[in-house]
Amino acid sequence: xxxxxxxxxxxxxxxxxxxxxxxxxxxxxxxxxxxxxxxxxxxxxxxxxxxxxxxxxxxxxxxxxxxxxxxxxxxxxxxxxxxxxxxxxxxxxxxxxxxxxxxxxxxxxxxxxxxxxxxxxxxxxxxxxxxxxxxxxxxxxxxxxxxxxxxxxxxxxxxxxxxxxxxxxxxxxxxxxxxxxxxxxxxxxxxxxxxxxxxxxxxxxxxxxxxxxxxxxxxxxxxxxxxxxxxxxxxxxxxxxxxxxxxxxxxxxxxxxxxxxxxxxxxxxxxxxxxxxxxxxxxxxxxxxxxxxxxxxxxxxxxxxxxxxxxxxxxxxxxxxxxxxxxxxxxxxxxxxxxxxxxxxxxxxxxxxxx
Numbered sequence: 001x002x003x004x005x006x007x008x009x010x011x012x013x014x015x016x017x018x019x020x021x022x023x024x025x026x027x028x029x030x031x032x033x034x035x036x037x038x039x040x041x042x043x044x045x046x047x048x049x050x051x052x053x054x055x056x057x058x059x060x061x062x063x064x065x066x067x068x069x070x071x072x073x074x075x076x077x078x079x080x081x082x083x084x085x086x087x088x089x090x091x092x093x094x095x096x097x098x099x100x101x102x103x104x105x106x107x108x109x110x111x112x113x114x115x116x117x118x119x120x121x122x123x124x125x126x127x128x129x130x131x132x133x134x135x136x137x138x139x140x141x142x143x144x145x146x147x148x149x150x151x152x153x154x155x156x157x158x159x160x161x162x163x164x165x166x167x168x169x170x171x172x173x174x175x176x177x178x179x180x181x182x183x184x185x186x187x188x189x190x191x192x193x194x195x196x197x198x199x200x201x202x203x204x205x206x207x208x209x210x211x212x213x214x215x216x217x218x219x220x221x222x223x224x225x226x227x228x229x230x231x232x233x234x235x236x237x238x239x240x241x242x243x244x245x246x247x248x249x250x251x252x253x254x255x256x257x258x259x260x261x262x263x264x265x266x267x268x269x270x271x272x273x274x275x276x277x278x279x280x281x282x283x284x285x286x287x288x289x290x291x292x293x294x295x296x297x298x299x300x301x302x303x304x305x306x307x308x309x310x311x312x313x314x315x316x317x318x319x320x321x322x323x324x325x326x327x328x329x330x331x332x333x334x335x336x337x338x339x340x341x342x343x344x345x346x347x348x349x350x351x352x353x354x355x
Contacts, residue, residue: 033082034120035089039074039100040066041113048103049074049113056096070111077120093117138177139184142210147238158213162204162235178320178327179207179268179294186264186290186329187214194264198222198284200252200277201269205232205245211264212244219245220262222252253280261286268294268327271301275308282312285332290317294327302326 037057041049046063053061053076061076078089093115100113135145143157187193193215199208201223208221221236223229226249233247263286267274274281274293285291291314296305298321305328306316314330321327 031082033080034077035080035093036118036120037076037078037093037096038116038118039113040071040116041074042070042107042110043072044107044110045103045113046072046074049100052096052099052103056092139180139210141184141188142180142213144206158210160206160209160213160235161238162206162209174322174325175268175294175296175327176206178322178325179266179292180210181320182292182294182318182327182329183207183210183214183264183266186292187211192290194262194290196220196260196262196264196286198252198262198265200265200267200281201228201273202232202247203228203268205235205247207266207268208232208245208247209236209239209241211266212241213239216244216264221245221247222250223247224249224251252277252284255284260284261289263289264292265289266292266294270295271297271305274305278308278312282309282314282332285314287332289332291330291332292327293330294325296326296328298324298326302328 037053039049039053050061050063053074057076057078059077059079061074064073064075066073078092080088097115100115104110104112135143135149137143137157141157143159145159145161147161194211195217197208197211197216197219199205199211199219199221202208202221203223205221208219212219219241221232223232229247229249236242236245236247262284265281265285267277267281269277274295281291291309293305293309296302302319306319309328309330310316313333315333317329317331319326319328
């Protein structure tokens with residue numbers, strides 16, 4: 001792919017640096033706090049209890065069996081204000097007690113529901129997985145090593161040193177492995193190293209960093225989750241890739257003003273989001289560029305993705321699979337309508353170079 005002019009306006013996509021990454025996992029916001037509410041109830045009252053808890057917590061609930069045949073547990077989480085007073089949830093809990101008592105009056109022959117409360121504070125989930133997260137080769141040319149593990153012999157492999165922080169993505173999930181497999185194949189087997197890369201839904205930044213290590217000149221990694229932006233920025237800084245990979249919380253649908261096109265777009269998200277983003281991704285992809293999609297279940301989802309992106313003029317090149325997941329590589333065989341219209345109007349495609 002032919003190198004082009006610079007991609008990013010310096011002020012548009014700042015990279016957040018952190019001097020002590022793990023200690024700064026919550027530096028961009030306060031830790032969240034919850035009350036874990038556990039209701040143990042007779043199965044006859046489970047549905048009513050679940051409805052009450054859903055309304056009061058405004059969130060999802062879990063219904064779980066218990067060792068006792070005549071009891072089930074309904075579990076929900078009530079989020080608290082991080083700086084709120086300790087008694088901030090007392091009114092809600094008392095309201096729940098009153099509602100449960102009212103429900104029990106309809107089932108006097110059954111045992112009354114039992115209510116238990118446990119405080120929870122948000123923690124860095126990566127700490128819980130350190131004992132399971134060891135260095136591993138994820139493709140023939142890439143190894144992922146957690147920052148707390150000593151440096152080991154890597155041969156010819158590039159190495160990503162990382163901490164997951166509060167974001168999803170250590171490389172263990174099949175969707176990440178499959179996307180990296182296609183990126184590795186594109187860069188090494190096909191000898192087609194992209195110049196400009198867009199990583200949509202970057203998470204911890206693994207896919208974008210891999211592209212940078214494999215030779216891409218400019219990578220923009222975007223995510224709408226502030227925790228992911230913080231974790232990815234930490235990992236980019238830790239790996240010395242700040243001059244190549246930029247991390248942003250910018251909405252990917254709000255990028256056409258930059259008049260830039262990407263030689264490779266990677267998106268490891270979910271089927272429904274990929275379908276919704278199809279016109280946007282197609283519009284940002286350069287003619288002849290590759291689009292690698294992951295986070296797709298085999299079967300109906302794969303068929304839907306293939307048909308949708310083919311409908312936008314993209315040619316399906318290959319599908320790789322692992323367990324129940326697939327990843328796909330598409331190629332754009334014609335110019336973007338957006339670019340063609342600009343050229344027709346005589347507009348220049350102009351961007352500022354990376355600082």
